[in-house]
Amino acid sequence: MSINRARIRDRVIQMVLAIDTTPKMTTPKQTEEKLTLYREIIANSKDAIAILDTQGYYIEQNWAHRDLLGYTDEELQGKTLAIHTDGDFCSFFLPEVEKQGNYCAEITCRSKSGELLYIEFSSFAVRNDGGQTVCYFGIKRDITARKRQEASLRQSEVRNRALLDAIPDLMFCIAKDGTLIDCKANKEDLLYAHPSQFLGRKVQEVLPAELSQQIMHYLEQALQTKTIQIFEYQLAITGMERHYEARLVVSGEEEVVSIVRDITQRKQTELELRQAKEAAEAASDSKTEFLANMSHELRTPLNAILGLSQLLDQQIFGSLNAKQKEYVNYIHSSGQHLLSLINDILDLSKVEAGKEELILMPISVRELCDSCLSLSSRTKVIDTV
Structure with missing residues (x-):
C-alpha cells in the first residue's frame, strides 16, 4: 500500500494505492481446464x-x-x-x-x-x-x-552472373529520366568514365549533348512501344573514336537496360570491304577499257589480213594452185578464229561489268571440237573423228 498527497483546486487530498499480493490459488478443476x-x-x-x-x-x-x-x-x-x-x-x-x-x-x-x-x-x-x-x-x-527455392535461386543467380560475365558487352540500367542506376563492364577502361563519376547522375550530365539526346529519344520510344530500340553512335574513349551499337530493352515500369556493343572492328572491316570493292570496280573498268582499246588495235591489222586473204582466195592477183588455195583458206579461217576470240574477250569483260547478260543457247559439241582442234590437227597431220 502507498499513500500520496496531492493539491487539486486548492484542496489537499490523499491518494491510497493498494495491491493484493496474496498468491492466487488455482483449483484442480482450473488446472485440468488449462x-x-x-x-x-x-x-x-x-x-x-x-x-x-x-x-x-x-x-x-x-x-x-x-x-x-x-x-x-x-x-x-x-x-x-x-x-x-x-x-x-x-x-x-x-x-x-x-x-x-x-x-x-x-x-x-x-x-x-x-x-x-x-x-x-x-x-x-x-x-x-x-x-x-x-x-x-x-x-x-x-x-x-523454401530452402529448395533459395538454393534454386542462388544457383540461378550464379548461372546468370556467369552468363553476364561471359558477355563482353557493356550493360547499363537507366531510369525514365535518364539517371544511370547501374552498370556492368568486364573492363573499366571500356567505359567513358569511372562508374563513381556517372552512377546516380543523368546521361545529360555525363555524355555529349548530341549523344544524350539520342539516348533519351530511344529510351522514350522503348518505354512507350515496349519494343527493343537499336541505334548506333560514336564516342571517343581514351582519345580514340569508337563505334557502338546500343540496344534498349524495357526492364521495368520506368527503366530500361541498355546493352552496348563495341562495333569499331566491324565498322573498320566494312570500310575495308567498301574500299576493296571500289578498287575492284575501278580495276574492272580499267580492264574493260584496256580490252576495248586492245580489240581495236588488234582488229585493224587483222581486218587487213582477212581482206587480203579474201582477195587471194578470189584470185584477183592471179591464179592459185590447189596447195596455195588451201594455205589461203587456212589464213582466212585462222584470222576469223582470232577475231572471234577477241570479240569473246570483249563480250566477257562487258558481262563482268554488268553491261551485257549471257544468253544460253544450244550448240553442236562436235562442231565446237572440230573448230577448236582444226588448226592443231592440220599442223600435226591428225584426223579427227
Missing part, C-alpha cells in the same frame, strides 16, 4: 509440436508432427531427437534450452521414409512454480520447399 485447453491448442496447431520429458524422450506429439516425420506415437515413445536428427545436436540442444530457457535454429531431419527435411526448430522449457523444468516443448516448421 491442460485441456493447451492440449486442444497443440492438437490443432498447423506446426509440428512435440513434448519431451526432462531427459529428452518423446512424451507426446500432435497430428502435424506425426505427418511431418511419419512416426506413430508408439514408435516415438522412449525415443529422443536422435531418431531423426544428428546425435551431436541432441547432446547440445537440451543443455542449451535448460540454460537459456528457449532455443531456435534451422536444422535438418530425416523422416521415417528417409526424406531429408529442412526444419525451423524452436523449443522452450516448461517450469513449475519452483523453477524446476517439468518438460520441453519442441516446435518444428517444415521449410524444405
Whole structure:
C-alpha cells in the first residue's frame, strides 16, 4: 500500500494505492481446464509440436508432427531427437534450452521414409512454480520447399552472373529520366568514365549533348512501344573514336537496360570491304577499257589480213594452185578464229561489268571440237573423228 498527497483546486487530498499480493490459488478443476485447453491448442496447431520429458524422450506429439516425420506415437515413445536428427545436436540442444530457457535454429531431419527435411526448430522449457523444468516443448516448421527455392535461386543467380560475365558487352540500367542506376563492364577502361563519376547522375550530365539526346529519344520510344530500340553512335574513349551499337530493352515500369556493343572492328572491316570493292570496280573498268582499246588495235591489222586473204582466195592477183588455195583458206579461217576470240574477250569483260547478260543457247559439241582442234590437227597431220 502507498499513500500520496496531492493539491487539486486548492484542496489537499490523499491518494491510497493498494495491491493484493496474496498468491492466487488455482483449483484442480482450473488446472485440468488449462491442460485441456493447451492440449486442444497443440492438437490443432498447423506446426509440428512435440513434448519431451526432462531427459529428452518423446512424451507426446500432435497430428502435424506425426505427418511431418511419419512416426506413430508408439514408435516415438522412449525415443529422443536422435531418431531423426544428428546425435551431436541432441547432446547440445537440451543443455542449451535448460540454460537459456528457449532455443531456435534451422536444422535438418530425416523422416521415417528417409526424406531429408529442412526444419525451423524452436523449443522452450516448461517450469513449475519452483523453477524446476517439468518438460520441453519442441516446435518444428517444415521449410524444405523454401530452402529448395533459395538454393534454386542462388544457383540461378550464379548461372546468370556467369552468363553476364561471359558477355563482353557493356550493360547499363537507366531510369525514365535518364539517371544511370547501374552498370556492368568486364573492363573499366571500356567505359567513358569511372562508374563513381556517372552512377546516380543523368546521361545529360555525363555524355555529349548530341549523344544524350539520342539516348533519351530511344529510351522514350522503348518505354512507350515496349519494343527493343537499336541505334548506333560514336564516342571517343581514351582519345580514340569508337563505334557502338546500343540496344534498349524495357526492364521495368520506368527503366530500361541498355546493352552496348563495341562495333569499331566491324565498322573498320566494312570500310575495308567498301574500299576493296571500289578498287575492284575501278580495276574492272580499267580492264574493260584496256580490252576495248586492245580489240581495236588488234582488229585493224587483222581486218587487213582477212581482206587480203579474201582477195587471194578470189584470185584477183592471179591464179592459185590447189596447195596455195588451201594455205589461203587456212589464213582466212585462222584470222576469223582470232577475231572471234577477241570479240569473246570483249563480250566477257562487258558481262563482268554488268553491261551485257549471257544468253544460253544450244550448240553442236562436235562442231565446237572440230573448230577448236582444226588448226592443231592440220599442223600435226591428225584426223579427227
